Amino acid sequence: MHYLWRLLRLPSPWPRWFLGRAARIAGARVEVVGTPLRRDVFYVSNHLSWIDILALGGASGTAFVAKAEIGASPVIGWLAGLNRTVYVKRENRMGVAQQINELRDALAENWAITVFPEGTTTDGKSLLPFKTPMLRVLEPPPPGVMVQPVLLDYGAASEEIGWVGEEGGLNNALRILSRRPHFPLRISFLEPFDPRDFPGRKAIAAESRRRIEEALVTALGGPLRPFEFAVAPVNYAGAPPAD
Template sequence: MRRLRIAYRMAALIVWLILCVGAFYIAAPFTRRNPVPPRFLAGVATIAGVRVRRIGSISAPRAVLLANHLSWLDIPLLAGTTGSVFVAHDGLAGNRALKWLCDMNDTVFIARSRRSTVAHQVDQVREALDAARVLTVFPEGTTNDGTALLPIKSALLSALDTTDAGTAIHPVALSYGDATQEIAWVGNEPGATNFFNVLGRGKPIDATVTILPALTGEALNGRKAIAEATRDALTKAMAGW
């Protein structure tokens, strides 16, 4: 049955991809922010067996979401529920097929290890916010197993130091309920193995996207303050699971 589920879901994903790619190019000349990629990603989560619940709301027309990171499913969940684009490590751009899909959703690729690129990163973040209005950063820099947060890397937040006052910064807590430890992508597990483990599950995955209150006051005084406030908010949210 597991193999049948994987085969069925893979076939559904391929058909869904073909339909959405066609729709993307049809819509492209008529819109600045193409509406197809978030809908495609939401469909990916549904085909993978995810049932999504969203708690909370974004408090401004433009927002940066700072989310804990557990799985590749985080991206379909957040895109589907918020319409977000994402910040990704520029190493991912080396995979042509993956970069092609990421570019469709206006992904911002950054060189995290080179401080000389910060000014360019600021411009990229502003352009992404202008186009999509919502952008997600995973400030841990990698996935974790869901039991605790990894250290928040404040360097990843350097571009947020100069976001304007009209941009809300929201910590976002992601949970997959009882399935969290099983679907978390950690350690040396190959990406393909994790992908097929998710597709082969028989039980639905109950996911929750909790948009926590926007940071205010001293929590916005630079990247280190943002990192500390985000860690505190996410830790408290995770303690209630």
């Protein structure tokens, strides 16, 4: 059905439908809190699992910036590709500049785009520093584009769902798919802000992180904890170092 819509040059609703159903099949029972902007929006989200892409895509229709490993995953990579995901290739020194241009083109077409600026997945109890290279697309912000922070909260199941440590992608997928019972996922679309009020990608990242951290502390009912797993974040080769 998706390819038929594309052949007729119509906006296809099917990737969003597929992603939402796939998230449910994987066990996620999604609750949406807040109102997602539908176009001209740059979502900035925390990151726990490959399920994030399924659920966020199903809830909002957003495209993504994701690690290249996701694109190589069976089924998940195919679904993400249908949804116009821009993949980060860590080994490609020229990749960042090319991907920034792809993001600018996508925003020019009124897409919603999501980035996971922690650069890796965590356990749902922590929040890593936000990397800023992919936010260069907002220097300066394209006309009319807003930033909307997003909190993904798996509740008590977050440590089981989080893809961390040395676990391989296939093993993680098999573990999640065989898990019983299903698990909650609350997607909180926080108040959007105009990136022009926070000039520069570092200021935009800091404001996004502040809002997500505030919402996560509220959801946890207490302070965040240090991330317990020694997982190196994505290194965007060729990009200037973030500080």
